[in-house]
Amino acid sequence: MTDIADMKHVPSVSLANSDKDPDGFAQAIGRSFERFGFAVVADHGIPADLIARAEAKAKAFFALPEEVKRAYFVDGGMGQRGYTPFRVETAKGGTIADLKEFWHVGRELPVGHRYAADMPANLWPDEVEGFRSTYIELFAAFEATGRRILSAIARYLGLAPDFFDDAIEDGNSILRLLHYPPIGPDAPGIRAGAHEDINSITLLLGAEEGGLQLLDRDGRWLAVEIEPGELVVNIGDMLQRLTNKRLPSTSHRVMNPPPERRGFARYSMPFFLHFRPDYLIRTLPQTITPERPDQFPDPITANDYLLERLREIKLG
Template sequence: MSQIPTLDIRRFDTDREAFVAELGAAYREWGFAGINGHGIPAEQIDQSYDVFKRFFALPEEVKRKYHVPGGGGARGYTPFGVETAKGAKHFDLKEFWHVGREIPRDSKYAAEMPANLWPDEIPEFREQAYGLYTTLDQLGSRVLSALALHIGLPQTYFADKTDFGNSILRPIHYPPITADDIPNERAGAHEDINLITLLVGASAAGLEVKSRKGEWVPFTADADTIVVNIGDMLQRLTNHVYPSTTHRVVNPPGEKARQPRYSTPFFLHPNPDFLIDVLPSTISADNPSRYPEPITAQGYLEERLREIKLK
């Protein structure tokens, strides 16, 4: 494959065996694929982006009301200049908001999954953000069903391991860049922490994916395409059968840098107590187990949040 493929997920219902094979091959090679035919209305995505943009346009002191000091960015607002890619010297050029799963406050996961915050200034924020959260959660479950089949597991393998997943919807605002020759990038080279990430609104240029040869490959998807990539947890679970590929968001050239950029990834996580232990079906003579010690999803998440300066 010379470029990252885009696949129609409707074929999971009409041409399952071929679709699973093609999707699995794309992830083995790239750790990334575009997904279209997903049925998420453009109107829903547009309305969500409208409320997100309105929030980020609020005065700084208003937005900071929703920042939770010591919260690791788990919910609410994270200001500009905080998150830093693992190993990077310079912070990312972005601010963002986190929406998590709504669970009963007497749930056994309540300590790891705090209640959501919602901005009073934008009444529609909650409905739009959580509606998009739910829609992407369902699409992510379909992608995981296909990947389970590809590595010889039951189609429903992930269902009871992600039904209370500590997943996050992250509306991001990359403000206009007003200075030239700054060392910071909009998002420094990194890998995602979770199982899979679904990116809505990747139609703006800037996303680049590092190929196996070490080349940076731009991936600007069509407006109706959701970019879905493998995260570190799934790489570990599958013994690197599915690579968690390094990617970044580069600063655009010239006058384009003076324009803001918005994107909204959905980070699909397993349930906090899920034990990430290498799947036997992914161990072979050519690919012996790389991780003899299992770790819980929550333990792994906390370890990584410290590395990226959110904790």
């Protein structure tokens, strides 16, 4: 077996193996996460026809006139639901806004739910037929796949396979529809500046179009390359904090395309899998060692951490 430190690129692992050999799969994906903070997942179980339908709905929405899209922007909503216009989100510590626009879908909660104050209601555009039903279905499919991956992470850490089930029950997860428009040679900034994700894990569809890079241990940017239909998964800050940085939340970015691709838009759909708002992120004892003392001695709830980070990226 290749040593973790010797890995030169993000390997592809098959989620189908999680049923046939759960411990073997846990070791394979866990080693990739520990080395890169990223994994590439094949056979992820999200139906291809659902993905195609979701991509078509996203393209239809982003093709709407600007004034129509802006009607779904929530002033003061911290970008948590509905539409966020082009060049608003800015990477933490950055000064130049990203060259993107996006739409957020959150969890559908019944009236009176205990998390209703922390998780605003969804918005649904009337202009795109089947928008709501498509993304509710895709949200559920993403969550099911994410639960399987978290179960493998739990095994890798020596925890019970269902360790994360309670943590993500009614979690504040977000499905993002991303549109990076075509750009000219003098475009200010890049499509997405270097950043780390806030949540537990992120599952990304649509990375076949090049541009996604991660910052490797040696300080060089490494392209994340995948086969058609594969899923890119990365560790977020909440899980990094929980695991005392054993599983790193790696900086990543989306670069502008080469000249021959500048006239093409880029679409992708990341799913940010979050813990429930009141989940207390407290360093796992088994990740604390004499060589790795507790780097996060002060616990924080998932919701407080989320709000703190949203302000840092200029959405709050």
